[in-house]
Amino acid sequence: MKPQIHTTVGFGGGLLLYRFWGKVEGIFFFLGSVLLDVDHFIDFIWRTKCKNLNIKHIIKGTYTFDMAHLEIAPGRKDSLCMFLFHTVEFLSLICLVAVLIKSSALMGFFLGAAFHLVLDFVDAKRKKIQKTYSWIEFIIRRQLMKKKGLDPDGAQKEVLNSIQRPSKRPE
């Protein structure tokens, strides 16, 4: 889902919490609903094998990669997405720490991140994009796809090739 939508909806949710729970909790809800997408940058860096760590390149590259992937991923069997923080394992960890240290701010962050995850889940289902929200499920499904002769990164590799092609042209 586009970051603009998460920012807008997260802001609305944050305002509600700000009003009915607390100022800090509302702000952290907003932060959780927006910052969860940081892992998209990690995904891009990993896919491009850390070749260029320039911040501008990473931000622009990630956006271009994600938008192009969204175009071709619907219905593709050779594409399985997972983002490190968009997982039940990561969210459980945040929730556990919030409870252990009794931090309502971190709990607000957790709720914002969980809200983000639900929106992404519904969006991916609607667009028929194969996504997983668990580290364990990701490993298992990748193995099953490979057994069937499918490349779990097929669509992603295609996108990467198409967006990297122009920069490979001789000057």
Ligand SMILES: [Zn+2]
């Ligand atoms: Zn997301």
